[in-house]
Amino acid sequence: MISVADSFQKARDEGRLAFIPYIMSGFPDEPASVEIAKMYAETGADIIELGVPFSDPLADGPTIQRASNRALANGTTLRSSLEVAENIAREVSIPIVMMSYYNPILRYGVQRFFQDASNSGISAVIIPDLLPEESEEVSTYSSEYEVGLVFLVAPTSTVDRIKLAAQAANAFLYCVSLTGVTGARDSLPDYLEPFLRTVRGQTDLPLVVGFGISKPDHIRQLHQFADGVVVASAIISMIENSPSWQEALDSLRAYLGQMRAATFESLSKENVNEIKSTA
Numbered sequence: 313m314i315s316v317a318d319s320f321q322k323a324r325d326e327g328r329l330a331f332i333p334y335i336m337s338g339f340p341d342e343p344a345s346v347e348i349a350k351m352y353a354e355t356g357a358d359i360i361e362l363g364v365p366f367s368d369p370l371a372d373g374p375t376i377q378r379a380s381n382r383a384l385a386n387g388t389t390l391r392s393s394l395e396v397a398e399n400i401a402r403e404v405s406i407p408i409v410m411m412s413y414y415n416p417i418l419r420y421g422v423q424r425f426f427q428d429a430s431n432s433g434i435s436a437v438i439i440p441d442l443l444p445e446e447s448e449e450v451s452t453y454s455s456e457y458e459v460g461l462v463f464l465v466a467p468t469s470t471v472d473r474i475k476l477a478a479q480a481a482n483a484f485l486y487c488v489s490l491t492g493v494t495g496a497r498d499s500l501p502d503y504l505e506p507f508l509r510t511v512r513g514q515t516d517l518p519l520v521v522g523f524g525i526s527k528p529d530h531i532r533q534l535h536q537f538a539d540g541v542v543v544a545s546a547i548i549s550m551i552e553n554s555p556s557w558q559e560a561l562d563s564l565r566a567y568l569g570q571m572r573a574a575t576f577e578s579l580s581k582e583n584v585n586e587i588k589s590t591a
């Protein structure tokens with residue numbers, strides 16, 4: 313399996329953003345989430361973000377919450393999500409980054425979690441509700457078991473918070489594109505570009521943008537300002553709205569192809585404004 317750092321390097325060498333599609337473990341069921349992850353690798357994704365369902369997901373919008381409820385109803389847990397990761401890792405060579413809230417990890421046992429994550433082939437973990445200043449124990453086991461850490465920064469983060477998150481992270485920084493919850497949006501906010509410039513000024517870590525990204529133009533817009541993009545809700549909705557599993561896979565394959573192609577391309581701010589004014 314290639315490392316997270318190598319995945320970003322490869323994308324950079326090819327002059328594009330790293331493409332990071334998301335799937336929730338257990339959505340629509342566990343074997344299907346493995347199948348989707350395999351399709352991600354086949355269609356050129358650089359990293360897979362694997363979400364763990366949780367009953368009290370504070371940053372999640374309605375789409376991810378629905379997926380979460382469905383996965384929980386299927387009986388998916390952190391334990392079984394680690395098995396899902398292991399099944400994915402057996403089939404693909406790109407890194408898997410697991411997204412879980414802190415509570416399930418605490419209950420599982422922090423050390424045991426990092427040990428099992430490492431054995432399951434997980435390269436890094438995103439814990440959205442873990443504060444960098446409270447991450448000492450997590451950092452210790454993250455180093456011991458060589459599972460990277462990702463922290464989130466948002467447009468409302470102060471420069472001091474950005475610095476703190478950048479010091480605590482070692483895989484990449486997850487830059488939340490907007491003030492709000494996850495979910496596909498029509499356009500990206502105007503404050504995103506200055507925010508990303510600010511973050512860039514504080515760290516050399518790869519910057520990954522997520523929340524709201526659903527169209528190829530969103531990816532083109534970020535070409536100059538980020539190193540990677542996460543797409544989650546748009547994918548979940550596509551699966552939910554497909555009349556059959558086969559049609560879901562077909563639409564998904566086409567969509568992933570379009571989004572991946574956009575990672576090579578760049579769209580200037582002027583062009584973005586033009587699109588907006590003629591819309």
Ligand SMILES: O=P(O)(O)OC[C@@H](O)[C@@H](O)c1c[nH]c2ccccc12
Binds near residue numbers: 334
């Ligand atoms: O769904 P969107 O708008 O494409 O955004 C990605 C996001 O859902 C995914 O990365 C994620 C799911 N749950 C999270 C919780 C916190 C931060 C990030 C996440």
